[in-house]
Structure formats: structure tokens, C-alpha cells
Amino acid sequence: MFVSNSVKNIKYYLIALVILIIGAVLLNRLLSENNQLEQQKIEAELKKAHTEAINNAKSGIQVYATLVSSIKSYTKNSETFPSEKNLQIYLKDLLGNVKFDDSILVNYIDKDHVFKYVVTPNQIDPQKLKGTSGKSFLSPERTIELEQHMLDDKIRLFTPINLREGWTGFPFNFSARNNKNEILGYFSPVINVKYLLDFFYTHNQEKIFLHKFIIKDSFDLTREGYYNDTKIYSEVKDEEYYKNYNINDSDYIYSSIDLFGLELKVGSAFKIKPQTSIKNNCLAFGWYAILSILVLLSLSQYLKNRRLNQTLKEVNNLVVQKNDELEINLSKIQTLIKEIHHRIKNNMQMVAGILLMQENEYEDENIKQALKDSQNRIRSMSLVHEKLYGNVTLEDVKTKEYVEQLLEYVEDTVKNKSMYLVKEINIDEGLFFDAETASDLGLILNELVTNSFKYSFKNNVKNKLSITIIDNRPNFKLIYKDYGEGLSDDFNYKTSDSLGMELINILTEQLQGKLEYKKLPESTFIINFKPHEKSFHS
Missing domain, CATH: 3.30.565.10 (Histidine kinase-like ATPase, C-terminal domain)
Structure with missing residues (x-):
């Protein structure tokens, strides 16, 4: 009998060993899948932040577009072509509930490219540009583009420029016309790029994520400068410039935003890419410890269960007998009711x-x-x-x-x-x-x-x-x-x-x-x- 029980115990231990091996295989697969899930979660977090940033930027672009459209309607539909002072008053009223301060500059330039008006909401000609010819600092190609643009009635966004005021701007240009539709030159409202790019850094995301901004797949754009080989007047450097960080291009995800025909390519990446947690290894060791305990307990419980099974069968027979009696009594009660x-x-x-x-x-x-x-x-x-x-x-x-x-x-x-x-x-x-x-x-x-x-x-x-x-x-x-x-x-x-x-x-x-x-x-x-x-x- 003792030998028989020992043989049976060996059989139970062999079964337990097989269970532990299967558990190890499953655990290895679980760890691999968990790592994949964590990696997917990291990627999803980056995509979410990137999408939110793009959506915020589009909202900002819509605000800019509305402002420029309002200025165009005002200048074209006024009974008389507005004076420089009238234009400033309108601009100040237009921006009454928007915190632009002096980060929007509206220029009226005549057909000979001479600056006639230069206004911000609070200043007139802060850099003494009135009377200056744009030909003195514009490239011949840009000059030809502007002359052609005067002839149509559309709003067009040109590539950013580094302004003398010390900030980078997006120049929105449209033909200057009076209420008789006579061409008088062109307007060039210039809006601070910083206000657009700040939409990418809301909710303290700059602590976690980094963004790069590229125009025409060639030129970098930051909140303080536009790197296209022209002079940058701002002495402030953008600490969030992506080149300040050693991040591989493959770690970025990209999207493009259409800015009135001008494509802005935006890339987003983690400043410090999260790594999968080592807690999975701890989980594995803990699992094995628990599994071993469970196996031992299961063996012990199995032997006990064999002894209890016979008792349970007897109890079950008794329950069946009582249920039959209850069914008979219930039938009698239903008959009585x-x-x-x-x-x-x-x-x-x-x-x-x-x-x-x-x-x-x-x-x-x-x-x-x-x-x-x-x-x-x-x-x-x-x-x-x-x-x-x-x-x-x-x-x-x-x-x-x-x-x-x-x-x-x-x-x-x-x-x-x-x-x-x-x-x-x-x-x-x-x-x-x-x-x-x-x-x-x-x-x-x-x-x-x-x-x-x-x-x-x-x-x-x-x-x-x-x-x-x-x-x-x-x-x-x-x-x-x-x-x-x-x-x-x-x-x-x-x-x-x-x-x-x-x-x-x-x-x-x-x-x-x-x-x-x-x-x-x-x-x-x-x-x-x-x-x-x-x-x-x-």
C-alpha cells in the first residue's frame, strides 16, 4: 500500500511539473504581450498629444483667418478708404477680446511697394517703415509675386519672415481696394508666429513632448525665429527648438497643416521616451511563487477532496430525497390553493x-x-x-x-x-x-x-x-x-x-x-x- 501511494504521489508531482512548465511558457508569452501593450500605449499617448496639438493649432489658424478676413472686409467696404488712424482704431476694436497686444502688424503698401501705413493695435509705425520701399529688402521673386497677387481678390499666406521688431511673422497678403474695386496696392497683416506655435505647448505638454515645425520641407520654424538663411532679429532663443535635443527622426510622428496653401509640417516626439517597466519581471517572479504555492496546496487539497467525494455523494443523495419530498408537498399546496x-x-x-x-x-x-x-x-x-x-x-x-x-x-x-x-x-x-x-x-x-x-x-x-x-x-x-x-x-x-x-x-x-x-x-x-x-x- 505504501509503495502504491508513493507511485501515485510521483504521478501527482509529474503532473505538477508539467503544469509549472506550461505556466512558464504562458508567463513568457504574457510578458511579451504586456510589453507590446505598453509600447502601444506609449505610441497612443504620443499620437493623442500630437492630435491635440494639431487641433489646437487649427483653431488658432481659424482665429487668424477670421481676423484677416475682417480687416479685408473693412478696408474694401468702407465708404472711403480708411486712414491709418481709422485702421488702427478698427484693429484695436477687433482685438478687444483677444490677447494679441502688439503681436499683429498691419501694413498698407502701394502699387510701387512703398509702405503707406504701418500700425499695431497700440502703435503707429514702431520701426519707422513708412515711406520705405519694399523693393529695398524684398527679393525680386517676392516682388513679382506681390505684384501678381495685387490683381486677384484672394487672401494668400506667404512664407514666414523675421521682422525688424524682433519676432517672426506670418504675412497674410491681399489686394488693397476701395469700395469702387480700384486696386490701390496691397495689405500685409503680419501675425506673430509665437502665438500660433504656443497652441502646441498648452497644458504643460512642453515638459513631456517636443515639436518640430518645417516649412516647404526645408526651413525650420521656432517661436523666436525662422531659419531660412535670412537675418534673425530676435535675441531670444526658443529653448524648445528640436535641434537642442538628441532625438532620432524615427521617434517623431508627422502631420501637415494647410495654411492658406502654405504647408506646415509638424513633428511630435517624447523628450524622454518612456521605457517599459521592469515591474513585469517582478510580476513574473511573484507569479511563479504564487503558482508554486498553489500547486502544493492543490496537491494537498486533491487528496482531501478524494476523501470528501464519497461523503458529498451521500449528502447529495439525501438532498435529492428531500427535494423529492418538497416537490410532493409543493404539489399538495398547489392543489390546496x-x-x-x-x-x-x-x-x-x-x-x-x-x-x-x-x-x-x-x-x-x-x-x-x-x-x-x-x-x-x-x-x-x-x-x-x-x-x-x-x-x-x-x-x-x-x-x-x-x-x-x-x-x-x-x-x-x-x-x-x-x-x-x-x-x-x-x-x-x-x-x-x-x-x-x-x-x-x-x-x-x-x-x-x-x-x-x-x-x-x-x-x-x-x-x-x-x-x-x-x-x-x-x-x-x-x-x-x-x-x-x-x-x-x-x-x-x-x-x-x-x-x-x-x-x-x-x-x-x-x-x-x-x-x-x-x-x-x-x-x-x-x-x-x-x-x-x-x-x-x-
Whole structure:
């Protein structure tokens, strides 16, 4: 026996060894996949920052475009061509809610390229350019471009320039025309590049990410200078210039922004690229330690389980036996409940029969009608127990079937032979209510239908009633229409002392409901209600 148990133990250890080897393979795969996921997360973080920066820049470009378009409209549509002072006042008003300070410079240059206006929101000709010819510092190619551009009516963005003011600008140019569309030269609003590029450095992203800006795939652009071999007047250097960092070009992701036909290529990269965490190795060692403990515990538990299995089988047999006994008892209880419902139904029918016999003892029509109404009410409650008696679950009543039979009974009881009635019942076939809820609804419908026969329906004409129940769980809505003349204008259904209306109000309150009445376009009772809580579950 000892040898047999030892052999079995060796078998269990071999199984455990196989499990540990499989675990090692799976763990190695897990670590590899986790590293890939972390790398993807790093790349996704860079893409997100890059996308946000691009979107911010596009928003800034839209602001600039709006400003330049406004200046163009103002100069062209003024009754008289604006003076330099008028242009400055307009510019200051235009930028009242935008913090540009003096970082937008508007130049008006005549057809001979001589500066006529040079204004900022707060200064006029800060660098004494008025009267200066642009030909003295513009290249012949740029001069020809500007002369051609004067002839069209479009806004065009030229490549950035390093201004004498010590900042780099984007020159937006458009033809200067008066309200007679005569060409007077051209305007050159120049906007500080720093304001555009600052959109890439919001939310303190400069601490994590780096951006490079390239025009025409050749020239670098920073917040302080444009590196195209022209003189840079700014003495301040942009600390975020990408060449200050030793980052491989392959670590950048690129996008291009169209600036009125001028392409700005933007690259984004991590200043310090995140590395995958070494915590994965710690996780691996921890996993192996836990796995080894689990294997040992599993071996021990396995031996215990073998001893417990037989006991569990015996207990299970006992549970099955008890369940069989419970099923028998439950069947007896269901039979007893069905018998109770049957007896209740019979007793109610007996009461209804007694009331029917009493009708013949009275000559007063009011008493007879009251007894007949009582019979109908008892019949509506009796019908609930009749439905429960024939129901397998003994809990719920099939609502549509119950309402249809209730209507048939009331119709047989109070309808005249010369009366023609169309019934419309809009109730879901699968809608069930508990006995108490069904009984309350039955009594309410009994009163409403009886009143319709008494006061609304006419002989020898087409009468119609409609019953709808809308399921908006946990609440429901009962809508009853009889398409008759409706209640009189002075009738208050809430305070009426008639037994029928009092009964409807009481039952509505029992259902935690609210009763509404609308006379037009058709006589309609609406009851929003909530079913009773079930007191019995099979």
C-alpha cells in the first residue's frame, strides 16, 4: 500500500511539473504581450498629444483667418478708404477680446511697394517703415509675386519672415481696394508666429513632448525665429527648438497643416521616451511563487477532496430525497390553493345568485339596479379566481383574456338587443397581473363599462369603446374611451358621491395611481397605476 501511494504521489508531482512548465511558457508569452501593450500605449499617448496639438493649432489658424478676413472686409467696404488712424482704431476694436497686444502688424503698401501705413493695435509705425520701399529688402521673386497677387481678390499666406521688431511673422497678403474695386496696392497683416506655435505647448505638454515645425520641407520654424538663411532679429532663443535635443527622426510622428496653401509640417516626439517597466519581471517572479504555492496546496487539497467525494455523494443523495419530498408537498399546496380559489369563486357566484334572487323581491328600480351592479362587481372579482384556478402558476392572471371575458359578461348583463357595439382592446398578450391588481382593475373597468352602457351608448347606432394598457414598468397606464358624449361639464369626478366613481377613486388610490379625465376629443379616462406587491410566490 505504501509503495502504491508513493507511485501515485510521483504521478501527482509529474503532473505538477508539467503544469509549472506550461505556466512558464504562458508567463513568457504574457510578458511579451504586456510589453507590446505598453509600447502601444506609449505610441497612443504620443499620437493623442500630437492630435491635440494639431487641433489646437487649427483653431488658432481659424482665429487668424477670421481676423484677416475682417480687416479685408473693412478696408474694401468702407465708404472711403480708411486712414491709418481709422485702421488702427478698427484693429484695436477687433482685438478687444483677444490677447494679441502688439503681436499683429498691419501694413498698407502701394502699387510701387512703398509702405503707406504701418500700425499695431497700440502703435503707429514702431520701426519707422513708412515711406520705405519694399523693393529695398524684398527679393525680386517676392516682388513679382506681390505684384501678381495685387490683381486677384484672394487672401494668400506667404512664407514666414523675421521682422525688424524682433519676432517672426506670418504675412497674410491681399489686394488693397476701395469700395469702387480700384486696386490701390496691397495689405500685409503680419501675425506673430509665437502665438500660433504656443497652441502646441498648452497644458504643460512642453515638459513631456517636443515639436518640430518645417516649412516647404526645408526651413525650420521656432517661436523666436525662422531659419531660412535670412537675418534673425530676435535675441531670444526658443529653448524648445528640436535641434537642442538628441532625438532620432524615427521617434517623431508627422502631420501637415494647410495654411492658406502654405504647408506646415509638424513633428511630435517624447523628450524622454518612456521605457517599459521592469515591474513585469517582478510580476513574473511573484507569479511563479504564487503558482508554486498553489500547486502544493492543490496537491494537498486533491487528496482531501478524494476523501470528501464519497461523503458529498451521500449528502447529495439525501438532498435529492428531500427535494423529492418538497416537490410532493409543493404539489399538495398547489392543489390546496387551487381548491381555495375554486371555493372562493363558487362562494362569490352563490352571493351573486342570492342578489339575483333578491331582485325579484323589490319593485323599486333603483334597488334592482343597485343589486345588479353589485352582481357585476362580484362577478368581476369571481372571474379573477376562476382564472387563477385554471392557471398553472396560481399567481398571475392573463390580463387581456380576463378583460375580454369581463366585457362579455357586462355586455350580456346590461346591453340591449338593439344596441350595436364595437370593442377595441389593446393589451399585450403576454401581460400578466397578480390577483389583487387584476381584481382592482376588473372592478374599475366594470364601473366604467357599466356607466358607458347606462349613459353614453345609444340604441340603433354604432357605439364604440376602447381599452388600452401601456406597459411603462414599473408603472402602467390604463386608457378607457367610450366615444360618447362624456360627462356633463358640471360633473366633478374627483368629488362625486356616486358609488361607482367613489369606488373607482378608492381602487385607483389602492393601486398608487392617478386618475385623469378628458372630455375632448373623446370621453377618456386615464389611470396611471403601479401593480400591487406580490404576497405569494410559488
